[in-house]
Amino acid sequence: PTCAAPTGTITVTAPTGAGLAYSIDGVNFQSSTTFANLAPGSYTVTTQSAAGCNSTSAPVTITTAPGTPDVATTTATQPNCSGVTTGTITVTAPIGAGYSYSIDGTTFQASSTFANLAPGTYTVTTDNSGCQSVTSTIIIDPVPTVPAVAATTVTQPTCAVPTGTILITSPVGGGFTYSIDGTNFQAGTTFANLAGGAYIVTVRNAGGCTSATAIITIDNSPVPAVAQASITHPDCFNDVGRIDVNAPTGSGFSYSIDGVNFQNGTGFIDLVPGNYTITVKNINGCISTTSVTINPVPETPISASVTVGQPTCATGTGTLTITGPLGSEYTYTIDGINWQPGTVFNNVLPGTYDVAVQSNGGCKSETTEVVLVPPVSDIVITGAQGCEGWNFESSYMLNASVSGANASTDSFVWTNAAGETVGNGTTFNATEYARLNAFSPSEYPLELTLTVTTPGGCMADYTFEVDGTFCDIPRGISPNNDGMNDNFDISGMNAGKVSIFNRYGQEVYSKARYTNEWKGQGDNGDELPTGTYFYVIEHAGSNKTGWVYVNREQ
Structure with missing residues (x-):
């Protein structure tokens, strides 16, 4: 089948001849070798044969009639301003094997592109096995024309108007746009506020064709540049300021800060605080202005008030x-070098410091001298020890005399050698301590220390050495070297001199600054016999006397 004939035909080409018959359904036979008007299948x-013998062919397929192809989708490339005077039509769909294309309905080609087309109207016919579709009209535009080069009027900068203007006088009208940088186009014909420099005006028409002028020069502005100046403000040592113009400088320039009086020099000195307008005038008489300010004289802060926390x-x-003084505008120092906004200086070592205040303007106050004193304990402890009173069986007491301490706030602690x-307190009963701890004579002397500590951590101490805690005068001794009652021990009595007499009143032993040296011997070191002896103990200007028995048999 074709687009023109939607049915197919089968023609037997062999065997043919008299006596042969043909069928395509196995039932109805004919002598003709052609089967026409066959539906697809x-x-x-x-x-x-004449004898009734049959043979069958392989299956024969009648295909479906081809459909009409889709109308072609196309793109058109138009003639342009760059010398391409013809156009192109390109079929983008349908494409592939079996398709052919024509732009005159007669001449077909497999290529989907038609190039070098003169301006005019065209239709594209797409053919597929004889079936065809036709596009609507496609127009190739006439070759575009290049616009005329712009005619312009140029207005140069003046003192009053420091920028230039380019005005396009032709070509003008709808469809034209203009540019002075070749990139940004506008419909307006005026380019104003132009700085000095070279410009090229480009004209573009509706067809996209452009033309460009020769270079058009806008003169530099006759107005001098605005002054660039260094400002010296009043400080703590100078109450006036200064203005120095850094640019523009050179011959032909003059300067003013009041708009009336001009000078060639660039410096203005001894200026009181306030607002000033710097005017620069060039040789053409053109001027530029800028405003500056001379700051007020900075305030000098008062000397610092300081609260001192001593070490x-x-x-x-x-x-x-x-x-x-306090405030965010101040910083502080105690060494004249390191400044801080904070008002507290911690962990300051003992010494003399000069505290100063500095304002934001850099003005410094007179210094305030403060002294941090090294922490020294004022506590002084002196000790006295001995038996209470001058009686038998009194206690051996340690008495501390403490100055520079506060009994209500300081601690008074007694410690042993361990x-x-x-x-606690300023007195200690050594006899009671010895009794409770059952010290033997071999454990003397005892070391007992009183430590006084203030809440601030200052402390002082005093150590007592106790040779004995026996405050009763022995009534007898047994000097047999058994370690018990061998000596006449009055070490706790703070005795001066001890003298020993026999029953006949004869002095047999004496010792100054006595403690416990007598164990029944005479001045010559010989042992005295068992018996009763008379003693005289001198103590603080008074004497104590009595009898002591020496027993060598126990």
């Missing part, structure tokens, strides 16, 4: 706190 041709024995450092706390 599969057929088997049966050939039958303590616990920390060793103190604290300085600024109590005035560092154990054994008492």
Whole structure:
């Protein structure tokens, strides 16, 4: 089948001849070798001889009639301003094997592109196995024309108007746009506020064709550049300021800060605080202006008020706190080098410091001298020890005299040689301590220390050495070297001199600054016999006397 004939035909080409018949359904036979007007489908041709013998062909397929192709989709490339005077039509769909194309309905080609087309109207016919579709009209435009080069009027900068203007006088009208940088186009014909420099005006028409002028020069502005100046403000040592013009400079320029009086020099000195307008005038008489300010004279702060926290024995450092002047505009120092916004200086070592205040303007106050004193303990402890009173069986007491301490706030602690706390206060009963701990004579002397500590950590101590705690005068001794009652021990009595007499009143022994040296011997070192002896103990200007029995048999 074709687009023109939608049915197919099967023609038997062999075997042919008299006596043969043909069928495509196996039932109805004919002598003709042609089967026409066949619908699409599969057929088997049966050939039958005169004798009734049959043979069958392989299946024969009648295909479906081809459909009409889709109308072509096309793109057109138009003639342009760059010398391409013809156009192109390109078919983008449908494309592929079996398709052919024509722009005159007669001449077909497999290529989907038609180039070098003169301006005019065209239609594209797409053919597929004889079936065809036709596009609507496609127009190739006439070759575009280049616009005329712009005619312009140029207005140069003046003192009053420091920029230039380019005005396009032709070509003008709808469809034209203009540019002075070749990139940005506008419909307006005026380019104003132009700085000095070279410009080229480009004209573009509706067809996209452009023309460009020769270089058009806008003169540099006759107005001098605005002054660039260095400002010196009043400071703590100078109450006037200064203005120095850094640019523009050179011959032909003059300068003013009041708009009336001009000078060739670039410096203006001894200026009081306030607002000024710097005017620059060039040789053409053109001027430029800019405003500057001379700051007020900065304030000098008052001297610092300081609260001093003195070092303590616990920390060793103190604290300085600024109590005035205060504010975010101030910084502070205690060494003249390192400044801080904070008003507290912690961990300050003992010494003399000069505290100063500085304002934002850099003005510094007179210094305030403060002294941090090293922490020293004022506590002084002196000790006295001995038996209470001058009586038998009194206690051996340790008495501390403490100056520079506060009994209501300071601690008074007694410790033994092992560092154990054994008492409080300024007195200590060594006899009671010895009794409770059952010390033997071999454990003497005892060391007992009183430590006084302030809340600030300052401390002082005093150590007592106790040779004995016996405050009763022995009534007898047994000097047999058994370690018990061998000596006449009055070490706790703070005796001066001890003298021993026999029953006949004869002095047999004496010892100054006596403690416990007599064990029944005479001055010559010989042992005295068992018996009763008379003693005289000198103590603080008074004497104590009595009898002591010496027993060598126990």
